[in-house]
Amino acid sequence: MQQGKKTFLILSITVLSMVFSFAQSQMDKLVERIEAYHQTYPFEKVYLHTDKPHYFLNDTIWIKAYGLMDVGQENPARTNSVPLYVELLQSGLLPYVSRIIIKLEDGLGQGDIVLPRDLKPGVYTLRAYTEWMRNFGQEAFFEKNLWVGEFGDGWTFVEKQPELNLNFFPEGGYLVRGLASKIGFKATDAMGKGTDVQGLILNSKKDTLLRFESAHMGMGSLEFTPQAGETYEVWARSSQVPWKRLKLSAVQDEGVVMKIDPLWQEDKAKIQISHNYLFPPQDWLKFQRIL
Secondary structure (H helix, E strand, O other): OHHHHHHHHHHHHHHHHHHHHHHHHHHHHHHHHHHHHHHHOOEEEEEEEEOOOEEOOOOEEEEEEEEEEEOOOOOOEEOOOEEEEEEEEEOOEEEEEEEEEEEEEOOEEEEEEEOOOOOOOEEEEEEEEOOHHHHHOHHHOEEEEEEEOOOOOOOOOOOOOOOOEEEEEEOOOOEEOOOOEEEEEEEEOOOOOEOOEEEEEEOOOOOEEEEEEOOEOOEEEEEEOOOOOOOOEEEEEEOOOOOEEEOOOOEEOOOEEEEEEEEEEOOEEEEEEEEOOOOOOHHHOOEEEEO
């Protein structure tokens, strides 16, 4: 009898060790893949500093450019020596009024744009990007508005109508039915500036499932679990826009959700990966490991 208990105890310890080793190896692979992704697909950021916000016709825009490459480390690296394309557009639309190429050396560069005399007074957009940034769409480009023209001559300001845009950012990338997700959101107005917002999430029966509001400059977060067989809609309002129907992020029938708690302990973070596959791939078995 005692021998049987010892055998069972040893077997239990062996199985637990195997389970922990499996979870550990899977998490190590996940961390390695995330680091490899940042190394292979780093996110590049550029910024243009101009000598002033307003320019007269035939004036010169003096530009200083900065470039950083986010490779997943605590401190971003400076962009290597690459050409930086700088364009001046009217109302943010093509074709551009003027275009120059600044060579970034160790993340720094300088250039200038001479404004034509025949420009119409108004607001112009200074846009900058590298070839690498084009892989991530125009949302990754740097843009800055400038005023060009004589004061009091030909200026026509059209006030934009109040507008409310609300974007959702699930922590794991997308929502999955039956799995709880933390969702970040940001509300902006017609000028693209953050605006505080209040909102509701309703199901197909128009029942209110969740109320939320922004914490600062239109940004906030919420916890939500989409259910199978249900559809959802969002209603939100700001100080300038009344209740408006908006879209929630797309919901996947099957998939994986990742949750990260960077403040789980003083010197530890917690990463949890869950799935709802009926027949899950071996690599996506549910596991949790403390880093």
